[in-house]
Amino acid sequence: MTRAARHEHEYEYDVVVLGAGPVGENVVDRVRAAGLSTAVVEAELIGGECSYWACMPSKALLRPAIARSEARRVPGLRGHAYGPLDARDVLAHRDAVVGDWKDDGQAEWVESTGARLFRGHGRLLGPRRVVVEGPEGDRRVLTARHAVAVCTGTRAVLPELPGLPGARPWTSREATSSAEVPGRLVVVGGGVVGVEMATAWQALGSRVTLLVRGGGVLPRMEPFVGEHVLAALAERGADVRTGVTVSAVVRDGHTGPVSVVLEGGDRVEADEVLFATGRRPRTEDIGLETVGLEPGAWLPVDDSLRVAGHDWLYAVGDVNHRALMTHQGKYQARIAGAAIAARAAGDGSADPAAWGPHAATADHAAVPQVVFTDPEAASVGLTLAAAEAAGHRARAVDVAMASVAGAGLYAQGYRGRARLVVDLDRETVLGASFVGQGIGELLHSATIAVTGEVPIGRLWHAVPAFPTLSEVWLRLLEAYRDGADAP
Numbered sequence: 079m080t081r082a083a084r085h086e087h088e089y090e091y092d093v094v095v096l097g098a099g100p101v102g103e104n105v106v107d108r109v110r111a112a113g114l115s116t117a118v119v120e121a122e123l124i125g126g127e128c129s130y131w132a133c134m135p136s137k138a139l140l141r142p143a144i145a146r147s148e149a150r151r152v153p154g155l156r157g158h159a160y161g162p163l164d165a166r167d168v169l170a171h172r173d174a175v176v177g178d179w180k181d182d183g184q185a186e187w188v189e190s191t192g193a194r195l196f197r198g199h200g201r202l203l204g205p206r207r208v209v210v211e212g213p214e215g216d217r218r219v220l221t222a223r224h225a226v227a228v229c230t231g232t233r234a235v236l237p238e239l240p241g242l243p244g245a246r247p248w249t250s251r252e253a254t255s256s257a258e259v260p261g262r263l264v265v266v267g268g269g270v271v272g273v274e275m276a277t278a279w280q281a282l283g284s285r286v287t288l289l290v291r292g293g294g295v296l297p298r299m300e301p302f303v304g305e306h307v308l309a310a311l312a313e314r315g316a317d318v319r320t321g322v323t324v325s326a327v328v329r330d331g332h333t334g335p336v337s338v339v340l341e342g343g344d345r346v347e348a349d350e351v352l353f354a355t356g357r358r359p360r361t362e363d364i365g366l367e368t369v370g371l372e373p374g375a376w377l378p379v380d381d382s383l384r385v386a387g388h389d390w391l392y393a394v395g396d397v398n399h400r401a402l403m404t405h406q407g408k409y410q411a412r413i414a415g416a417a418i419a420a421r422a423a424g425d426g427s428a429d430p431a432a433w434g435p436h437a438a439t440a441d442h443a444a445v446p447q448v449v450f451t452d453p454e455a456a457s458v459g460l461t462l463a464a465a466e467a468a469g470h471r472a473r474a475v476d477v478a479m480a481s482v483a484g485a486g487l488y489a490q491g492y493r494g495r496a497r498l499v500v501d502l503d504r505e506t507v508l509g510a511s512f513v514g515q516g517i518g519e520l521l522h523s524a525t526i527a528v529t530g531e532v533p534i535g536r537l538w539h540a541v542p543a544f545p546t547l548s549e550v551w552l553r554l555l556e557a558y559r560d561g562a563d564a565p
């Protein structure tokens with residue numbers, strides 16, 4: 079099927095994708111692979127938040143910090159790893175990783191798929207129609223024969239606080255793209271962005287104060303995970319304060335320092351303040367009102383990523399609020415693309431069954447996440463509390479990572495912990511959590527166990543190689559067999 083111009087500014091395609099972040103790109107890939115003509119609309123950079131202001135630059139900043147910390151625990155290297163990081167080199171590497179915020183390579187990739195790229199701001203204009211306002215004020219109307227996929231992602235939330243707008247706060251964008259290392263940085267928020275960026279800038283030389291409203295960090299993971307991450311941040315010199323609430327922010331003139339005022343009257347002075355306080359969907363100006371939906375709201379979907387009541391409208395990735403991570407959004411994109419193609423074929427091949435090709439089942443059961451702090455934190459599936467809240471008869475077993483030979487070889491004085499949450503009725507793994515150096519690469523084994531619903535009895539036959547960190551699986555199975563419950 080090829081593009082057919084109806085008149086100068088009106089075009090018709092099988093599928094229109096709104097937003098070319100990692101998720102939109104993957105929808106394009108799948109619907110093009112199915113032979114559907116496709117238009118994709120992008121207002122900023124092809125590759126989205128992930129490529130330029132989130133996953134990629136943040137990991138480019140964190141990798142040197144983590145490598146240095148690991149080297150400090152390896153005999154023979156220790157003495158060479160105590161100096162400061164070469165911040166200029168790290169920032170230059172970050173700039174290279176994001177392609178200096180140019181998207182030529184990714185634009186070429188989109189075009190290589192045969193999709194047509196429209197640059198500009200897209201908005202729905204009633205069912206199946208999208209209007210694109212180009213950079214020169216030009217308007218093009220795209221009609222979708224089969225589906226519109228909204229993949230517009232999220233932006234950072236800033237709380238409503240006195241003084242904040244005038245204080246030029248950092249959001250995740252500035253925290254991942256800054257060309258300078260601030261002398262003093264206050265980070266507000268103990269979620270993933272807060273702890274990753276506190277880790278990175280602390281290692282790059284900032285004096286970091288982390289302000290957390292609750293009792294700990296990473297509240298969606300098992301409590302011990304956040305405890306390890308927080309303790310390590312404090313040990314490295316970050317000023318970590320839990321149970322505090324920011325009540326105002328004051329910037330002294332245009333270039334002066336910023337004062338973060340806490341409830342109770344304490345003040346923390348810094349050069350920059352990062353608000354890592356969550357995300358909201360980029361749906362406030364995409365024409366949702368023209369199809370009876372609420373502007374600014376998340377877009378809930380069924381497991382084929384379709385919006386209820388609109389058989390042509392899909393919402394994929396961050397914007398549907400299911401799991402705000404690139405890999406999970408790309409998984410959804412593969413499923414949505416396949417579902418759109420199956421429905422377009424009209425041959426009844428669309429398959430709504432759980433774990434089938436057209437149902438994003440893992441969103442409910444097995445969402446993996448690695449937090450690239452030092453130590454790393456990783457989890458998949460349910461925590462013990464979430465398993466119990468969901469009505470499972472569950473048991474948690476914990477082991478210290480130091481109980482495997484591989485940990486002592488990986489790093490002297492290795493500290494970390496692992497947990498399995500087991501469904502006692504089915505004897506399968508509902509969830510797994512790890513904290514420790516190098517455990518990010520361990521997570522996928524747990525993801526396979528949870529997704530595959532592998533019985534504990536069979537896991538005994540999955541023998542981890544000696545002496546790897548993966549031997550922690552054996553210790554966990556032994557703890558389960560021997561009736562050792564988590565503390």
Ligand SMILES: Cc1cc2nc3c(=O)[nH]c(=O)nc-3n(C[C@H](O)[C@H](O)[C@H](O)COP(=O)(O)OP(=O)(O)OC[C@H]3O[C@@H](n4cnc5c(N)ncnc54)[C@H](O)[C@@H]3O)c2cc1C
Nearest residue numbers: 097099101121126127128132133200231395396402403404
């Ligand atoms: C600091 C930070 C670090 C992160 N690190 C990780 C990580 O390590 N691993 C991980 O898995 N996840 C990470 N995430 C989350 C990850 O960035 C998101 O889950 C991911 O970017 C979501 O992809 P998306 O395509 O749904 O949205 P986005 O990446 O936000 O892309 C949406 C695209 O749509 C475009 N758009 C929006 N509205 C319109 C419109 N009206 N018209 C045209 N175009 C439009 C935007 O310009 C953008 O290009 C991180 C997030 C942050 C903030």
Ligand SMILES: NC(=O)c1ccc[n+]([C@@H]2O[C@H](COP(=O)([O-])OP(=O)(O)OC[C@H]3O[C@@H](n4cnc5c(N)ncnc54)[C@H](O)[C@@H]3O)[C@@H](O)[C@H]2O)c1
Nearest residue numbers: 237267268269270271272291354355356357402448449450
């Ligand atoms: N490695 C990764 O996978 C990775 C890395 C970064 C971000 N992400 C994703 O990006 C998303 C956004 O991350 P995030 O950290 O911005 O959001 P988040 O929702 O994970 O954490 C925000 C935190 O800020 C706190 N908060 C909210 N308002 C506050 C206020 N006024 N004062 C103090 N604290 C406040 C919340 O209680 C919460 O703990 C997450 O869903 C995460 O999955 C993933």
